[in-house]
Amino acid sequence: MPAHLTSSATPSPAAVSRRRTVKSPTRLALERFLRNRAAVGSLVVLCLIVLASLCAPLLTHWDPSYQDLMNTDSPPVWPAHPLGTDANGIDYLARDLYGGRVDFLIGFVDMAVIMLISIVLGGLAGFYGGWVDAVIMRIVDFMMNFPFLLLIIVLQSLVPANTVWLLILVIAATGWANITRFMRGLFLNLREAEYVLAARIVGAGAWRIILRHMLPNVLGPLMVQATLLVANLIFTEAALAILGFDVPVTVPTWGNVLKGAQDFFVLQSEPWAWLPPAGLIFLTILCMNFISDGLRDAFDPCFD
């Protein structure tokens, strides 16, 4: 969401009373975030999508790998197959719902792993500077000049990820460079801050300063990056599926369902096959982008 949509909000009664009560910066950020309608709406939609995929067995009784051989290539039939079936008789609704599980698993686990790597490496580079910084940044440069997608494809073709966890590992191993560079910039800015100097003087160790003093101060940008990263990971999953480097097609993921429609006949005559996964990928990424925009505005001290 462009910044001006939130910045033009008129001071609410809450803002007037705030002068009297003291609130923590996180509380203020949360309040600003909750006032951003696009971001809150996106959060609700996203929660619904996550919930729907978690509660998949309650919404469909089909297993995403069960072949209903009496009803192959079926158009949507209520209530048997609300979104039809594919050429093997597998229910599309079940694949879409269970596919969300795999997508969110990849998105959130890889996000956590990549954020961890970037905090550790970015923190070390930013805190120590000097040769530590130089070594870490050369590795980051190397990873960044290596087209991320190419690396993932080459790795995938060598270590064919037959399981979701292997794919998660491959993505985590290749996707940390950009964020690490970003985190390093944040930590580098804080390096000369007075409270960091004070912490050094009282003899706090490197990790204590990085994790207890610096990290809370970069929480805002960190959360913005984390939401963007999840959107990016879900984008990557489907892109890899379309190129044929995803988990095997039998595993339901949104990308795999979308890939199934990559043929002119299905594209033209069976919109129920490709519109739902396309819509789910689009909605998830859109919501993530709106949320990250809301977070960016909420944590920006220049606003309000």
Place this chain on the structure above:
Amino acid sequence: MVTYITRRLLGMIPMLFAISVFVFLLMHMAPGNAFTAILDPRLKDPEQLQKALEQAAGLDRPLPWQYWHWLQQFVTGNMGNSFTLHRPVAELLGPALENTLMLAVLAEAMIIVLGIPIGIWQARKPYSAFDYASSTALFVVYSTPYYILAFFLIYFFAIELQWFPAQNAVGTGPGAGSLVDHLHHAILPALSLALSSFAVYSRFTRASMLDVGRLDYVRTAYAKGLSENRVFFKHVFRNAMIPVVTQFGFDIGNLVAGAVILEGLFSYQGMGYLFLQAVYNRDYPVIMATTLIFAVAILIGNLVADVLYAVVDPRIRYN
């Protein structure tokens, strides 16, 4: 400036060297090679034939020797022969590079033609209904992955309306291979790429126009009685383009990734398609050549961004 560019170009050599070693090791780590798959098991003695083919390609030698041999050939301009397509790699790269350049240039042109005017228009009347509506619409389009846009474009323009082809980089029949034919085939993939990224330019342009519009010299221009249009297009626009122009260089990385996905989706015979085919077939010489060309493109893109920065803004000096 020349020394700066030379230094940067020289700095690319170790990076490219590291990338080539890395790709080389990765490729050879996995079991099997290009010849495992293509040999017909009904042949009389497939193992012996495979051994002979591997020997001819030098795959039976120790890895350091193989790498050294490849490097020696590569720096003298010989990129080897493709294992599966049976042609010199250089011959394959020519048309592929041409097609990808066509796609990239067309996409970049669409991005600029769509993105910058919308940004200017928004900055003309900021915070108006048009500004809000178009910003939101752009945000939505920007959030749509290009392969999903491609699905919709194929559905509407290739299947329903049949205006543009959705397969291959050149057509068949008379006129095949002409510039028009090339452009005709490049339009849908280029449009998918452009639609998902022109919003970046609009946002950049809008923000930059508004920033520059607040400066003192703009007030001076108004004060001496220049017309609104003249101030806007002559005085504000030129300075506002500084941050926008530098974006060009960074686009290259984006275009590379986009090219791989979209060329795969559209079976468009460019660099990305060549790379994907080579990966499917374990065609080592082609993988090496395409990855290195992509890496060079990204490195040069970053350099171009830095140089453009200095060219459009004389205050920046690299020395």
